[in-house]
Amino acid sequence: xxxxxxxxxxxxxxxxxxxxxxxxxxxxxxxxxxxxxxxxxxxxxxxxxxxxxxxxxxxxxxxxxxxxxxxxxxxxxxxxxxxxxxxxxxxxxxxxxxxxxxxxxxxxxxxxxxxxxxxxxxxxxxxxxxxxxxxxxxxxxxxxxxxxxxxxxxxxxxxxxxxxxxxxxxxxxxxxxxxxxxxxxxxxxxxxxxxxxxxxxxxxxxxxxxxxxxxxxxxxxxxxxxxxxxxxxxxxxxxxxxxxxxxxxxxxxxxxxxxxxxxxxxxxxxxxxxxxxxxxxxxxxxxxxxxxxxxxxxxxxxxxxxxxxxxxxxxxxxxxxxxxxxxxxxxxxxxxxxxxxxxxxxxxxxxxxxxxxxxxxxxxxxxxxxxxxxxxxxxxxxxxxxxxxxxxxxxxxxxxxxxxxxx
Amino acid sequence: xxxxxxxxxxxxxxxxxxxxxxxxxxxxxxxxxxxxxxxxxxxxxxxxxxxxxxxxxxxxxxxxxxxxxxxxxxxxxxxxxxxxxxxxxxxxxxxxxxxxxxxxxxxxxxxxxxxxxxxxxxxxxxxxxx
Numbered sequence: 001x002x003x004x005x006x007x008x009x010x011x012x013x014x015x016x017x018x019x020x021x022x023x024x025x026x027x028x029x030x031x032x033x034x035x036x037x038x039x040x041x042x043x044x045x046x047x048x049x050x051x052x053x054x055x056x057x058x059x060x061x062x063x064x065x066x067x068x069x070x071x072x073x074x075x076x077x078x079x080x081x082x083x084x085x086x087x088x089x090x091x092x093x094x095x096x097x098x099x100x101x102x103x104x105x106x107x108x109x110x111x112x113x114x115x116x117x118x119x120x121x122x123x124x125x126x127x128x129x130x131x132x133x134x135x136x137x138x139x140x141x142x143x144x145x146x147x148x149x150x151x152x153x154x155x156x157x158x159x160x161x162x163x164x165x166x167x168x169x170x171x172x173x174x175x176x177x178x179x180x181x182x183x184x185x186x187x188x189x190x191x192x193x194x195x196x197x198x199x200x201x202x203x204x205x206x207x208x209x210x211x212x213x214x215x216x217x218x219x220x221x222x223x224x225x226x227x228x229x230x231x232x233x234x235x236x237x238x239x240x241x242x243x244x245x246x247x248x249x250x251x252x253x254x255x256x257x258x259x260x261x262x263x264x265x266x267x268x269x270x271x272x273x274x275x276x277x278x279x280x281x282x283x284x285x286x287x288x289x290x291x292x293x294x295x296x297x298x299x300x301x302x303x304x305x306x307x308x309x310x311x312x313x314x315x316x317x318x319x320x321x322x323x324x325x326x327x328x329x330x331x332x333x334x335x336x337x338x339x340x341x342x343x344x345x346x347x348x349x350x351x352x353x354x355x356x357x358x359x360x361x362x363x364x365x366x367x368x369x370x371x372x373x374x375x376x377x378x379x380x381x382x383x384x385x386x387x388x389x390x391x392x393x394x395x396x397x398x399x400x401x402x403x404x405x406x407x
Numbered sequence: 408x409x410x411x412x413x414x415x416x417x418x419x420x421x422x423x424x425x426x427x428x429x430x431x432x433x434x435x436x437x438x439x440x441x442x443x444x445x446x447x448x449x450x451x452x453x454x455x456x457x458x459x460x461x462x463x464x465x466x467x468x469x470x471x472x473x474x475x476x477x478x479x480x481x482x483x484x485x486x487x488x489x490x491x492x493x494x495x496x497x498x499x500x501x502x503x504x505x506x507x508x509x510x511x512x513x514x515x516x517x518x519x520x521x522x523x524x525x526x527x528x529x530x531x532x533x534x535x536x537x
Contacts, residue, residue, distance in 0.1 A: 021504065028415055028503045029496055053471055057439065057478030061504055157470035159500045 001030050002037045010167055018070025022163035029160055030171030039133050039172040043075040044165040045121050046113055047137030048158025050082035050361035051100040059100065062107040072112040076165035077121040079138050080358045081105065091354055097363055113165060117356035118330030120238065120303040130260055133176055135164030139245035140238065140302045140377065146252040148237050150260035152176050155251045175252055182265035183254050185221040187212055189228035191276035200235035200308065203394050206376030207282040209240045211274055213248025225254045225267060232258055238302045242377040286379050286392035289370045294391060296368035297402050298359035300328030301375035306336050313342040315399045321350035325402045328358040360385065372398055408535040410513050415499050417529035418508035420488035424522040425459035426515065427451050432468030433475035433501060442484035460526060461486035462518050466498035476501030488526040490515060490533055
């Protein structure tokens, strides 16, 4: 791989041991993927934040980099942490876990990484433009950056994204190269999506992403060109991205009329058709648990937008929540909700804000039996990682369950 | 016998090979407190990878596995070196951050458990001594 003088200096330790280690990671990755050079990135989304996922080893590694003098050279934001930094006690998080989580954030902070713990950095200032090279981890945000924004990123892991932040570089391969961004399968969606109140059929778009993702896995395809979706809101797109990434490992897709690169490439021969029946089958399959047994509800996978919180405030106004109900979002969006008075209405109902975190990365294994959510991605991890039965439902129905009596 | 592959991470090591034809998942598959393979049904289940030249086709599983290698190294339980048929990012990054010599594109079917091997990570060379 060809390196510039500056990149070589990083590799040889001229910028200190932390930066050297970061460049070693990138050179190693570049070698594996046959990259010929590095590309400068303008922003990074770093994963590997929850202590529940990192463990002691991950924490030690982060601290060693921070002590080694490594500092982010570009805008870098963080994925959700394992707990709400301000309100962890109300969510049943132990002091011990909070202390460890704080050490993780302190290490990132020392490295000049912005401590906004969220999977939706594009909602508050980390918003790359079309064609911009970035290095993002967090699979739902990767798909959003590549497909919806038209920025260019591979699907980074925790250490490789951090290495990109600390050097401002990533090896140039994969989705950084135009030749790898063309669709490899056409997907005809033969289904209508009923308009939901609040404008967001997030559970439907999650089920659609799941249906497409599972088909792509079977067919060995990676970049779908999805026809038949007339319009989609930001919230629906973020649900779709999360689901396609979770169930199909998809990092890039094209929606004609919606995403910016859809018309840029020749269409592939391979095609498959998806019917309303297949989406309904997923919705049915994800709603077999008993509504009476729901002991946990979680919204905000990916983190809720201000519009979703406004809608939720409408639904919860004057109601009483009778089950553990988490509203997960980023701190900047929560602050706007505070300003707008939404927080007060929601908190008065008994629902709990779980800021900086989410039901996927919080240490909740063993605490709940049945989780209800509008997110197909949350259903996957709720079952696989946290051992819960799951229900996938529209937000309005979730509020009905949350406020119904538990007896 | 001298086998030429590709350098993933530098450093030299000499030790006994521990060979498996199965992929290795470090996260969940190897106990970071003992160095033992704990994946159910794995060829190496119950064997310790500590102090061995670990030979396997390719890594698998969660990306958190890179940190498991780091933890093994901190606990002085890491393998001496890793030899892969085709290295993937989890193992590669794990070796780089833990400073474990690593070489890939080696025809690993030519190696068997117990062989005394010498690994030169920077040159991407594996020599079977006996």
